[in-house]
Amino acid sequence: MAEHTLYNNVWNLHKVAQLATGADQLLIGLHLVHEVTSPQAFAALKEQGKSIKFPNRTYATMDHIIPTDVIARPYQDPQAELMGATLEKNANEFGIQFFGRQSGKQGIVHVLGPELGLTQPGMTIACGDSHTSTHGAFGALAFGIGTTEVHHVMQTQTLSLIPLKVRRVEVNGSLETGVYAKDVILKIIEKLGVKGGIGFVYEYAGSVFESMSMEERMTVCNMSIEGGARIGYINPDDTTFEYVSGREFAPKGQAFDKALSYWKSIQSRPDAEYDDIVTFDASDIEPMVTWGINPGQGVGISEQLPDPAQFSGADRRTLEEAFDYMSLQPGQSMAGVPIDVAFIGSCTNSRISDLREVAHVLDGRRVSESVKTLVVPGSQQVKSQAEAEGLDKIFTAAGAEWREPGCSMCLAMNPDKLIGNQVCASSSNRNFMGRQGSATGRTLLMSPAMVAAAAVKGHVTDVRQLLEGY
Amino acid sequence: MADKITHISGHAVPIEGDEIDTDRIMPARFLKEITFDKMGEYLFYDARFDSDGNPLEFPLNEDRFKDASIMVVHNNFGCGSSREHAPQAIKRYGFNAIIGESFAEIFLGNCRSLGVPAVMMLRPEINALMEELDSNPSLDVSLDLEAMTVSYSDKVVPIALSDQNRSAFLEGTWNSLAMLQANDEAINTTASNLGYFSNFE
Numbered sequence A: 001m002a003e004h005t006l007y008n009n010v011w012n013l014h015k016v017a018q019l020a021t022g023a024d025q026l027l028i029g030l031h032l033v034h035e036v037t038s039p040q041a042f043a044a045l046k047e048q049g050k051s052i053k054f055p056n057r058t059y060a061t062m063d064h065i066i067p068t069d070v071i072a073r074p075y076q077d078p079q080a081e082l083m084g085a086t087l088e089k090n091a092n093e094f095g096i097q098f099f100g101r102q103s104g105k106q107g108i109v110h111v112l113g114p115e116l117g118l119t120q121p122g123m124t125i126a127c128g129d130s131h132t133s134t135h136g137a138f139g140a141l142a143f144g145i146g147t148t149e150v151h152h153v154m155q156t157q158t159l160s161l162i163p164l165k166v167r168r169v170e171v172n173g174s175l176e177t178g179v180y181a182k183d184v185i186l187k188i189i190e191k192l193g194v195k196g197g198i199g200f201v202y203e204y205a206g207s208v209f210e211s212m213s214m215e216e217r218m219t220v221c222n223m224s225i226e227g228g229a230r231i232g233y234i235n236p237d238d239t240t241f242e243y244v245s246g247r248e249f250a251p252k253g254q255a256f257d258k259a260l261s262y263w264k265s266i267q268s269r270p271d272a273e274y275d276d277i278v279t280f281d282a283s284d285i286e287p288m289v290t291w292g293i294n295p296g297q298g299v300g301i302s303e304q305l306p307d308p309a310q311f312s313g314a315d316r317r318t319l320e321e322a323f324d325y326m327s328l329q330p331g332q333s334m335a336g337v338p339i340d341v342a343f344i345g346s347c348t349n350s351r352i353s354d355l356r357e358v359a360h361v362l363d364g365r366r367v368s369e370s371v372k373t374l375v376v377p378g379s380q381q382v383k384s385q386a387e388a389e390g391l392d393k394i395f396t397a398a399g400a401e402w403r404e405p406g407c408s409m410c411l412a413m414n415p416d417k418l419i420g421n422q423v424c425a426s427s428s429n430r431n432f433m434g435r436q437g438s439a440t441g442r443t444l445l446m447s448p449a450m451v452a453a454a455a456v457k458g459h460v461t462d463v464r465q466l467l468e469g470y
Numbered sequence B: 001m002a003d004k005i006t007h008i009s010g011h012a013v014p015i016e017g018d019e020i021d022t023d024r025i026m027p028a029r030f031l032k033e034i035t036f037d038k039m040g041e042y043l044f045y046d047a048r049f050d051s052d053g054n055p056l057e058f059p060l061n062e063d064r065f066k067d068a069s070i071m072v073v074h075n076n077f078g079c080g081s082s083r084e085h086a087p088q089a090i091k092r093y094g095f096n097a098i099i100g101e102s103f104a105e106i107f108l109g110n111c112r113s114l115g116v117p118a119v120m121m122l123r124p125e126i127n128a129l130m131e132e133l134d135s136n137p138s139l140d141v142s143l144d145l146e147a148m149t150v151s152y153s154d155k156v157v158p159i160a161l162s163d164q165n166r167s168a169f170l171e172g173t174w175n176s177l178a179m180l181q182a183n184d185e186a187i188n189t190t191a192s193n194l195g196y197f198s199n200f201e
């Protein structure tokens, strides 16, 4: 088993006990709550007359069902209104801080935690949402849990967990212009597979991650779960500490110095041992696009789609099912595949740096007449920042819609949905059948810049051809 | 304490395919409810019904599997979202156990919390069981967590399950709340040793 990695260090500091089953009881340092996976947990607490053990370690926001166009209350969808009102009421009753639209800070839970400084290195972070792995970008152990576990965290601030193995995923070298963090993680998942990470934590290391901004690191860690790894993290460094410093909930003054020494103490030691190590070369990574029905079914923009005939058994059937659903042909390229919708948003890629990349591509261009283009910022703070920089003007001048923050078409629990078998170029993280709100809708995952390029051309295209000086 | 779970038997239904994600098990539009009460009705909805509500060809729609209480699946079942709505739907529809080649981690934890053993069997054995079910849908399948086997016809097949989860079922501690609560003092101590619980003040 791995030793002296950040994972081991943080786990040991948060281990409360070993339970009779042999599982570890782990203390959770930050609990993030949203409207979809929490109501049943609050109801269970109420039924038993219990309270939240550490209300000041628990924060709530609305993101999944929230509309991004007509935002007046009550919401047009009565079910959405009920879910929103229920969370607000629960947050008040249980004394936890709630970031609703009135707060000016509302946003997708995995955008909000980092930007408010709630997310810090060396924490354990849980949320009833599988993309909690995002917060691993800070060197935290962050993972998704189910609603019964949400209840456990509320009532005891702990969980029963089975220790995991640690795989170090190194990417060395430097990325070419037009190749983004999203391409790196899509490549990793394509190579290691969507179930390759089961039983593992992914520690991302190497020069590519070291030179990434925090927002890029979040994009990578976000999709760990798509590779089967419940947790993905990057050791904290100066980039991390600078990002956290000065944020609303970050420690200040002397407290910051104390925090800093804690954050440095939990880093993976140079003599750390890993259960597995895999390495990639950055120069092998080009802009990626998924073509199938799981995030591992991706190809480089210059590559051809696989041929099921060269596979056997289950692998072959999985490929055939994907071709059938997507109406694509073996051997074809993704470049040139027409799209109907372009979605820029989600906890993977809706932060200010993502929007800047999109604006860079859209500036002075128009999206194709035939493409409905949505730009959905990750939070109210991202939205204000984008507007202060005039990005919204670039988007609307290009013919895209500029929306209010939320999960939107990432999972389509709000009115933003695909219709029929529309094809959507999407900066989100899942291309599962039916994911974007239509049982026959088709999703192509790619970087935000690639989505913008596809929107302009009306079909999937290599964004590098639209970037100046390439 | 919850019920001890040692043996489960019943009829079984094969649901073929790798990477069956939680969006397929439970489409997101059905998550807009504040209780789990109706989740059973939505299980595999888009695989079971077309957009007009007409039944599609799917094992759960087949008469011959209608009293199945054990689901037999392939690889990485339950991948994707953490939504407990998916295993809640499986349980509320009437399934007491899942036998598969492998399961996504969060899904597996959710199943344990709900008292639904999700146990692993090698692929050839899964395929053999699926074939047998196809020709004999009223086959009695029996899962024994003490012996760690699945038996049917004259076959006894070994299964895998983590020691911790096995013990949680056998001891009736699959909902770990009571165990967690019992360590309240140790929880407080652990928290007070972590500077960030008091904002490093």
Ligand code: SF4
Residues within 6 Å of the ligand: A063, A064, A108, A109, A110, A129, A131, A346, A347, A348, A406, A407, A410, A411, A428, A429
């Ligand atoms: S943006 Fe998508 S993946 Fe992220 S939390 Fe929302 S629904 Fe989940």
